Amino acid sequence: MKSKIKIQLASKEQASEIATLIMLAMNHECCQNFAGPQHSLEDFHRMMTELVGMDESQYSYRHTFVALTGHNKLAGMCVAYDGKDLRRLRKAFFDAALRHLGQHFEGMDDETSAGEYYVDSLAVKEEYRGQGIARQLLRAVINAYGDDQPIGLLVDQGNPKAERLYQRVGFRHVDDAQWGGHAMRHLQYPVKCAWARADELSEKYHDEEWGVPVHDEQRHYMFLLMESMSCGLSWQMMLQRREVFRQCFADFDAATVAKFTETDVERIMATEGMIRSRRKIEGMITNAKAFVEVAREFGSFDKYIWSFTNGHSLLYPSHADRWVTRNDLSDRVARDLKRRGFCYVGSTIIYSHLQAIGIINDHRPGCFRYAEIREGCTVVKE
16 A cells, blocks of 8 residues: 655654665665675664764764655665865765774766766665656756756666656656666756646646747647647646547537537537536637638748748747746737637737747756747847
C-alpha cells in the first residue's frame, strides 16, 4: 500500500539515517573502497553521520531534502548543492577521511562545477520504492533551486534504469564524464519558465508546444477551442482533457464541427470526461462556423491570424520581468474575432492564445526554450 509522503528539508537529528541512505546511493562496494582495508562500513557510516550533521559539508543536512511517511518515518533523501561551492564543501570530507580513516582524497575528480545546482546523492529505502518518491525529491530540488541555473547530476553508464528515471523527470544528456573510475553520463534539467514545473503534462506542453509558431489549420482550431473552453477554468484541465476534446470535436476539424447539430451537442454532453457546459459546447460550434468563414475570406485561418503581425513572431523585452495577460495586440485581435462572430474570445483569452501559437514568444529569457525559438522574432519595444 502506498504511503502518504511529505517532502521537507532535513534536520540534524536525521543524520544517521541520511548517512545510511547516502551509502546506499554510493553502493557499499564504493563505500568500502573509501574506507580502505583497515576500516569497516560501520566506520565509514560514523564518518558520514558526522558529515551530514555538520553545517558546512558536501553532505550536510542543510543541503538535504527528505521524504517522510505519514508516520514521520524517513523513506528517502536527496542531497544537492550549488556546483560552485563543491570544493569548499568537500574540504570537510577530506578532513574527516584523514581523521577517521587515515585516507587522503584531495586529488579526486570534481563531480560538478559552477553553473549548475548539483544532485549529489538520491536514495529511497527499498520498502518505499515504486511510489514515485525519487521523482518527488528531484522535483523538490528543481522547484527550490531551478529558477536561475540548470540542475545537474551524474549517472553511471551501466545504470540505464536510473537514467530513464531522470529522463522521465525532464533531465537531458549533456556530455559524458569520468568519476571514481566509472564512465558516467552528465545530465541536466534545464532552466525553464516556472509555471512549466507545476506538473509533467504542463512541462511537456511547455517544452514541446508552447510558443512554437503554428501554421496548421487543425492545430489553430484546437488551440482556439482549448483557450475558449478554458474560460474560468485552468489550462492544466484543458491539457488533461485534450484527447476528450479531440474525440468530441471531430479531431479539431473546424469544417466538420461547423455542421454539428443538436444531436452532436447531446453526444458531446454525454461524453465521459467532457466539460458539461452546453453554452460552451454550442460556443465551440459557433466558433467553428466563424473559423470556416474567416478561412474562406483569407484563404486560411492561418493567413488571417498571422496578418496581425505581418507573419512575424513578436518578442517583448518588457515582459521579461513581469507576467502579462493582455496587450494592445490581443485587444485588437479579440475585437476583430468578436466582430466576426467568435465567442469566448476576450483579450486575456486571446493573449494566451497568441502565446500558445507562437505569435508572442513569452518564454522567460533564462528558459532554454527562449533561445531555441527566438530566432526570427521581431523585438517590440513598449
